[in-house]
Amino acid sequence: MLTIGQLARRVGLRPSALRYYEAEGLLSPSDRTEAGYRLYDPAAADTLRLIQRAQRLGFSLAEIRALLAAWQTGNLDDAALLATAEARYLALERQITEWRVQQHELELFLQDLRGPDAAAAQTAFGRLVDRICANPTAEPPSRSVLDWLAAYSDCPPVSYTHLRAHETVLDIVCRLLLEKNNKHEHRCMIDRQLVREIYE
Numbered sequence: 001m002l003t004i005g006q007l008a009r010r011v012g013l014r015p016s017a018l019r020y021y022e023a024e025g026l027l028s029p030s031d032r033t034e035a036g037y038r039l040y041d042p043a044a045a046d047t048l049r050l051i052q053r054a055q056r057l058g059f060s061l062a063e064i065r066a067l068l069a070a071w072q073t074g075n076l077d078d079a080a081l082l083a084t085a086e087a088r089y090l091a092l093e094r095q096i097t098e099w100r101v102q103q104h105e106l107e108l109f110l111q112d113l114r115g116p117d118a119a120a121a122q123t124a125f126g127r128l129v130d131r132i133c134a135n136p137t138a139e140p141p142s143r144s145v146l147d148w149l150a151a152y153s154d155c156p157p158v159s160y161t162h163l164r165a166h167e168t169v170l171d172i173v174c175r176l177l178l179e180k181n182n183k184h185e186h187r188c189m190i191d192r193q194l195v196r197e198i199y200e
Helices: 004-011 015-023 044-056 061-073 079-114 118-122 124-132 143-153 169-180 192-199
Strands: 038-040
Touching (some): 004 038, 015 044, 079 124
16 A cells, blocks of 8 residues: 555655545545554556546646546446547547647748748748748648538528649648638638548
């Protein structure tokens, strides 16, 4: 058995963090000494590591409590747990897509700063822009992100002819979100079904 201090050192936390997790119903001592001090099974370290990982991934304490219960009972097929895990995964996908859009906006911004002058490409800043923008392609977003994108941008289906030549799925995502945030009237320029066909 481990004291609270020993367990805290084993997982790199303060004893106060363990007391907090206990107050939140995430951790329980296995026993107590005659003097009333908490004692923990060594397996509690695995529980704490799982809690820390879940927190880093953005799960709330309430969600972690449900995750722990399912993990400890072996009931990982619980419908609520599946919905929680999927919702968090989709939230991360949306966040990643938005970061990619910002990256695309940064590339355009830096290119505009450099300007069209050929001599600018020979400057340190010009070489930096060339290096940053050298590989514009990326893995396409998953179907779930495309579903979210269509809902986000309120895109009605339009003609296939609106798709630009040699445009990747990531280019489409970036362009749609850039147009969504444009101050001018938003015009959706993509057929949702076509995006699915490209991705598949």
